Amino acid sequence: MFVLAGIVDNANGDDNKPMSILSYANGPKFDAFFTVENGNVSRVDLKNFTEFEAQKPVAVPLKFETHSGADVGIFASG
Helix, strand or coil, rough: CCCCCCCEEEEEECCCEEEEECCEEEEECCCHEEECCCCCEEECCHHHCHHHCCCEEEEEECCCCCCCHHHHCCCCCC
16 A cells, blocks of 8 residues: 655644645545544544545535645745
8 A cells, every 4th residue: 555645754633643735725525534433523544545545635525626735836945
């Protein structure tokens, strides 16, 4: 199994699970990144996703994403 590219490898969230370096503000597959047990919502472990399934987590469920990190330029100097 290939580990999902783009996860933060030197820090975890407060739930001790890795974070993604990029997430979608909204879009499909919202349910793929969260589980509910006894009324408690928790994030899934991103290390369990393969490269083939490499959609980034979304914050708001929609049929199609309207804004993602894919259209944001990153510039550096120095």
